[in-house]
Amino acid sequence: MKQGIIHATLIAPDLQQVCKAYVAQLDLQVQQQGALGADDAAALDLHDLAGAPLAWLANSAGEPVLRVIEDPAAVVGEPMYRHGWLSLEVLVGDIDTLAAALQPPFKVLGAAANLELSDAIRAAQVLGPCGELLYLTQIKAQVPPFDLPTTDATVANTFIGVMTTPDRDASQRAWSTLLGAKGWAFDTKITVLNRAYGQALEGRFPVAVVPMPGQCMVEIDQVELPAAAKVRHAGQYSLALRLPAADDVLLREAGWQVCAVGERRSLRGPAGEHVELLAG
Structure with missing residues (x-):
C-alpha cells in the first residue's frame, strides 16, 4: 500500500x-x-x-x-503571509511546456528555473484559482542525499508539502518525531518568498527538509510574519x-x-x- x-x-x-x-x-x-x-x-x-x-x-x-x-x-489570499501550509510541490514531466501554457485563473509567479540546490531540479511557482500556491517541479536526475521521484506524466502528484513556521527547529522536531527521520537543515534562497516580502532575491531563509516514505518530504521554511486573522x-x-x-x-x-x-x-x-x- x-x-x-x-x-x-x-x-x-x-x-x-x-x-x-x-x-x-x-x-x-x-x-x-x-x-x-x-x-x-x-x-x-x-x-x-x-x-x-x-x-x-x-x-x-x-x-x-x-x-x-x-x-x-x-477568504482567498496569498499563503505567503500566514504560517502553516505554504505550497504543494507537485511532480511534473515538463515544467517549461506546462508553465508556458498556463492562463488565468492560474498565475505564474516565477518562471521555470533551476533550483539553487541542483540543476537537476527545475520548478515554477504558480498561484491557483483559490489562492493555493503550487511549486510545479520537474526532477531530471537524482540529487543525493534526497530520494526523489520522476515522471513522464504532465502532472503526477504532490510529493512535498511546504510550510512556513516562526521556528524551524521546533517544527523540524515535530516532523522528525512524526516521520522517524531527522532530515537536514540549511539556509537557501526562496525566490517566491523574497519577492512576496520585498527582499533582495539573494536573501536566504532557514530551511529544513524531512523525508518520509514514498519518495515524499516536508519542507519547513522559517519566516517572520505578523499574526494572521483567525478566519x-x-x-x-x-x-x-x-x-x-x-x-x-x-x-x-x-x-x-x-x-x-x-x-x-x-x-x-x-x-x-x-x-x-x-x-x-
Missing part, C-alpha cells in the same frame, strides 16, 4: 471553478463528486462543513490526488499521509495536537499546519 503523501485537500469558495481550471490546464480529471461526510469533516477539523460539496481530482494514472471542498465563506482561508488546507505508526504521547511532546477520529488521527502542527493520518 502506498505510503507518504496520499492526497491534498483544498478549500475553495467556488468548487466548479477550481475543477474546471485543473481539468483544462493541469491534466487532472474529476473522478468523483459528492458531499463531505461527517466522519471526514471531523478528521479534517472542519465539522461545520459536513455536507459541503466536494470533488476528487485524479491524475492520468487514475490516482485521486486532490480533494476540493467548497466553502463560499472562505478560514481558501487554498491548501491539509495533507493526507499514510505512515508507519507513531506514538501519540511522543507526538504531543514534540508539539503536535492529536485528535483520534475512528481509525484515523487528525494532527495540528506547531505552525498550524493540518495533517490527516490515514489507516493502513
